[in-house]
Structure formats: C-alpha cells, structure tokens
Amino acid sequence: xxxxxxxxxxxxxxxxxxxxxxxxxxxxxxxxxxxxxxxxxxxxxxxxxxxxxxxxxxxxxxxxxxxxxxxxxxxxxxxxxxxxxxxxxxxxxxxxxxxxxxxxxxxxxxxxxxxxxxxxxxxxxxxxxxxxxxxxxxxxxxxxxxxxxxxxxxxxxxxxxxxxxxxxxxxxxxxxxxxxxxxxxxxxxxxxxxxxxxxxxxxxxxxxxxxxxxxxxxxxxxxxxxxxxxxxxxxxxxxxxxxxxxxxxxxxxxxxxxxxxxxxxxxxxxxxxxxxxxxxxxxxxxxxxxxxxxxxxxxxxxxxxxxxxxxxxxxxxxxxxxxxxxxxxxxxxxxxxxxxxxxxxxxx
Numbered sequence: 001x002x003x004x005x006x007x008x009x010x011x012x013x014x015x016x017x018x019x020x021x022x023x024x025x026x027x028x029x030x031x032x033x034x035x036x037x038x039x040x041x042x043x044x045x046x047x048x049x050x051x052x053x054x055x056x057x058x059x060x061x062x063x064x065x066x067x068x069x070x071x072x073x074x075x076x077x078x079x080x081x082x083x084x085x086x087x088x089x090x091x092x093x094x095x096x097x098x099x100x101x102x103x104x105x106x107x108x109x110x111x112x113x114x115x116x117x118x119x120x121x122x123x124x125x126x127x128x129x130x131x132x133x134x135x136x137x138x139x140x141x142x143x144x145x146x147x148x149x150x151x152x153x154x155x156x157x158x159x160x161x162x163x164x165x166x167x168x169x170x171x172x173x174x175x176x177x178x179x180x181x182x183x184x185x186x187x188x189x190x191x192x193x194x195x196x197x198x199x200x201x202x203x204x205x206x207x208x209x210x211x212x213x214x215x216x217x218x219x220x221x222x223x224x225x226x227x228x229x230x231x232x233x234x235x236x237x238x239x240x241x242x243x244x245x246x247x248x249x250x251x252x253x254x255x256x257x258x259x260x261x262x263x264x265x266x267x268x269x270x271x272x273x274x275x276x277x278x279x280x281x282x283x284x285x286x287x288x289x290x291x292x293x294x295x296x297x298x299x300x301x302x303x304x305x306x307x308x309x310x311x312x313x314x315x316x317x318x319x320x321x322x323x324x325x326x327x328x329x330x331x332x333x334x335x336x337x338x339x340x341x342x343x344x345x346x347x348x
Contacts, residue, residue: 011036011047018043020050029057068152070113071106074098077146087208087229088267097139110147115157122161130164137163172294173201177283184281189260193273195249196257196265197291203236204295204312207288211265213256218246223256225314232314 010026012019018036020043034050036043065071077083078098083091118140125133141158148156178201185194200210208228217224221243225234238246252262259265265273274288296313306318 008044008047009051020047068109070108071102073110074102110152118157134163134165137161171290180281185277192257193277200291202242204292214254227314234314
C-alpha cells in the first residue's frame with residue numbers, strides 16, 4: 001500500500017503506519033521525519049504537537065532574535081560595513097564561527113557574558129585544536145568589542161585572554177620551486193597563474209591585492225597598492241624582468257593578472273586554479289601566502305631595515321611584521337658583521 005495523505009498537516013500513512021513528514025523548508029529548521037506508530041489517534045495528537053512547534057519556531061524567526069541576545073548581536077554585526085569590508089576568507093571563517101555561536105549561545109544575553117564564561121569556552125575549544133580555539137576567541141574579542149561600541153555592555157571580557165597560538169608558519173618558497181610552479185602553470189595553459197605567483201613574490205603582497213592590481217595602478221615602474229585587508233598604501237618598484245613579462249603578456253583585461261580569456265580572476269576560482277597547478281608541480285606543502293613571507297625574509301636577509309620592510313609589506317607595526325620575516329643564517333651573519341663594524345672588532 002502506498003503513501004496516504006491525511007487531513008492533519010504533514011501526517012502520512014505508509015504501509016499501515018503513520019509518519020510526520022516535514023517539507024524541505026522545515027527540514028532546514030532542524031526537523032526530520034518522525035515515526036508515529038500504527039495508532040491513528042496517537043499519531044494525530046503527536047503530529048499536531050509537532051506542527052504547533054513548527055509554527056512557533058517560524059513565528060519566532062519572523063520576529064527576529066530577542067533584543068540584547070547574542071543572536072541579535074550577530075545579526076547586527078553581520079550587517080555592519082566593517083564586516084562587509086573584510087577579506088573574503090576572513091568573512092568565510094567568521095560566518096562559520098558565527099553559525100556555531102548562534103546554535104550554541106544565541107539565546108544568551110550579551111550583558112550576561114562574563115570573563116569566566118570566556119575562559120570556560122576556551123577550555124572547551126582547546127581539544128579541537130589550539131588554532132581553532134584561538135580563532136574562536138579572536139572572533140569573540142571582535143564581537144564583544146562591537147557590543148561595547150554599541151553600548152550593550154561596559155567591557156569586553158574576551159580581551160587579553162591567555163590563548164595558546166598555533167605554531168607560527170615559517171615556510172618559504174625556494175627559487176627552484178617558483179620555477180617549477182611556473183613551468184607547471186605554463187603546461188596547464190594558465191600562464192596568468194604563474195604571473196600572479198611572480199607578482200606576489202616580487203611585491204610581497206597578498207593574493208587579493210595581486211588579483212585586484214590594475215594597469216592604472218602601475219605608475220611607470222612602480223606598482224601602487226591600497227591593501228584590501230588593512231587599507232595601507234604601498235608603492236613597490238618592479239624589476240625590469242617582471243615589467244617586460246607584463247608587457248609581453250599584453251593587456252588582456254583591466255587587471256595586471258587577467259584570466260586567459262581577459263576576465264579578472266575571482267578569489268575562489270583563482271585559488272582552485274592555483275591548487276591544481278601546485279599539485280601538478282608536486283608543491284602541495286606550499287601556500288600562496290608563503291610568497292609574502294619569502295619576499296620579506298629575503299629583503300630582511302639582504303639588509304633591509306624594519307622601516308623598509310614595513311614599507312614593502314604595509315605592516316602597521318613591528319609585531320605583525322615578525323610573523324612573516326623568518327630569521328635565517330644570512331640575517332644573523334649580517335647582524336654580526338654590522339656589530340663587528342660598530343665595535344671595531346674584526347670577525348675571524
């Protein structure tokens with residue numbers, strides 16, 4: 001016997017037994033099919049109870065989260081201009097954390113969150129990995145800072161937390177790895193991906209800024225960049241070799257790094273193309289962002305001062321710069337040479 005639709009909404013009779021079957025829309029609210037047994041009277045009572053829960057849930061969703069709740073704060077923060085201006089990857093990470101917070105703590109009042117709550121939350125997150133725990137606590141610091149700005153509470157209990165950060169990444173690209181990647185990109189028919197890598201390596205800029213750079217930003221031999229993440233203005237001279245490569249490639253589009261059909265690269269599609277070329281070149285251990293660290297480390301090894309490195313990378317302070325510049329033997333040797341010169345002692 002097939003399915004029989006009864007007068008009670010979402011109540012179905014299948015093979016002599018009753019089921020409450022929600023629509024796809026209601027399933028997205030967290031409901032699923034419920035077996036109600038063979039007793040019609042009991043099945044009707046339970047189905048009507050479930051229907052009432054759905055209507056109450058829908059009614060609450062239409063009204064929006066309660067004022068002063070974490071859920072309401074999340075909705076307001078997502079609508080902020082600041083959130084919209086974040087880099088795509090940052091927004092993606094934040095949205096993932098925001099959904100988890102909404103599920104687990106959305107009904108809590110913003111004013112009631114304490115320092116003890118933050119410490120307990122951090123301890124509960126650490127088993128998932130120190131990087132995950134640190135990312136969540138960084139977002140809580142941002143979210144509760146926004147709550148302070150909006151006058152929803154007087155302080156931010158997520159500031160100055162003793163959070164264990166993940167091990168700092170120190171990976172850099174070797175010259176032969178850059179060459180191998182470029183050869184693989186050419187073989188794949190995507191020289192624009194190789195050009196993006198070379199531009200990032202030479203300018204020490206992030207992927208979003210490399211892809212956004214336009215021909216109008218190229219002033220003679222200097223690339224003018226307004227960094228998307230920080231808003232910092234950076235002017236980076238390009239080598240004659242890279243300038244020649246840009247001109248040889250032609251102006252297929254508005255951006256320096258345009259797809260082979262002339263369209264600008266979008267962040268997601270570029271990352272997919274980059275990952276395919278990286279795999280083909282056998283360089284899965286490398287990331288695009290490592291090019292920024294490579295450029296700054298090489299500049300530091302060459303004797304660039306802190307101010308020069310900040311000018312190249314667009315860093316607001318020395319602390320943020322330290323995450324990128326990897327100390328190496330050449331830098332230490334340069335420091336010792338300068339020390340010997342200053343003290344008048346010749347190195348042996």
